[in-house]
Amino acid sequence: MAITLNDAWDFVRYVAEHPELQAELRPLILGPELLSLPELVRENSRQIADLREQTAANTAAIVELRESVSELRVQTAANTAAIAELREQTAANTAAIAGLTTAVEELILLGKQHTTMIGTLNGDVLGLKYERHMRSYLSHVLNDVETIYGDYFKDMRQALREQRLNARNWRAVMDSDLILRGTPDLETEPVIVTVEASVAIDRHDIERSKERADILKAWGYRAVGLVAGKRIDDRDTDRARESGVAVMIGGQLRTWPLEHEEWILD
Structure with a gap:
C-alpha cells in the first residue's frame, strides 16, 4: 500500500500512529551505540x-588498620622504653662483671702468691730438716758430712773477682738449698753435694741440681747433684738417674750416681 507524506512531520505522525514501525526504525535512527547505551x-x-x-x-x-597502627605505636613506644631500660641494665651488668672479673683476677693472683709463699715455706722447712739430718741420711755413702758455704770455693771466688767466672754460674751454685761436703769410704778426695729441696720433685729441680754440679765439675770439683723431697714420680726418678742426679725421698736415698747405687736401691 502506497503512503503519501507531504513533509517530515507527516512522517513523524505516521510513525507515531504505527508502533510496529518504531521498532524497525529505531536501529536505523539511533544506531547500535545509542541502542546499547541503556545496557551500558x-x-x-x-x-x-x-x-x-x-x-x-x-x-x-x-x-x-589505623587502630592497629595506633596500637603498634603505643607498643613500639613501650618497647623502646623497655629497650632503653635493658640497655641501662646491661651497661650496669657489664660494669659489675668487669668489677667482678678484676676482683677474681686479683684473688687468683693472690692465691698464686700464697701458693708460692706456702711452697717456699715448705721448701725452707724441708731444707732446714735436711740440713739438720743430712749427715745421718748420707752416712751410707759419705763420711764426715758437713755443710759448706761460698768461702769454701776460694778459687771460684777469685775467678769471679777477676771476671773469669760467669756471675750467673756462681749465683746458680750459691742458690743451692744446701751445699755439703763428704768423703766416700776408703777415699781421700771429697765429694761436693749440691742439694735442691722441694716437696714435690720435678724435672726442673733435677735440671737445676745437675746444672750446679756440672758447674762445680768444670772447676775441678768432684760434685754430685741431689734432689731431696717428699715425693717424685717414676719418670722423674729415671730422669734423675740418667742425668747423674741423686734422689732422696723422706731421708732415704733412691739413687746415687757414684758407686754403691745397687746397694742403695736394694
Whole structure:
C-alpha cells in the first residue's frame, strides 16, 4: 500500500500512529551505540554499586588498620622504653662483671702468691730438716758430712773477682738449698753435694741440681747433684738417674750416681 507524506512531520505522525514501525526504525535512527547505551548504563550502575561496597569495605579496613597502627605505636613506644631500660641494665651488668672479673683476677693472683709463699715455706722447712739430718741420711755413702758455704770455693771466688767466672754460674751454685761436703769410704778426695729441696720433685729441680754440679765439675770439683723431697714420680726418678742426679725421698736415698747405687736401691 502506497503512503503519501507531504513533509517530515507527516512522517513523524505516521510513525507515531504505527508502533510496529518504531521498532524497525529505531536501529536505523539511533544506531547500535545509542541502542546499547541503556545496557551500558545498567552495567555502570552495577559497577558503581560494587565499587561502593568495596569502598565501604576498604574504609572499614582502613579504620581497622589505623587502630592497629595506633596500637603498634603505643607498643613500639613501650618497647623502646623497655629497650632503653635493658640497655641501662646491661651497661650496669657489664660494669659489675668487669668489677667482678678484676676482683677474681686479683684473688687468683693472690692465691698464686700464697701458693708460692706456702711452697717456699715448705721448701725452707724441708731444707732446714735436711740440713739438720743430712749427715745421718748420707752416712751410707759419705763420711764426715758437713755443710759448706761460698768461702769454701776460694778459687771460684777469685775467678769471679777477676771476671773469669760467669756471675750467673756462681749465683746458680750459691742458690743451692744446701751445699755439703763428704768423703766416700776408703777415699781421700771429697765429694761436693749440691742439694735442691722441694716437696714435690720435678724435672726442673733435677735440671737445676745437675746444672750446679756440672758447674762445680768444670772447676775441678768432684760434685754430685741431689734432689731431696717428699715425693717424685717414676719418670722423674729415671730422669734423675740418667742425668747423674741423686734422689732422696723422706731421708732415704733412691739413687746415687757414684758407686754403691745397687746397694742403695736394694
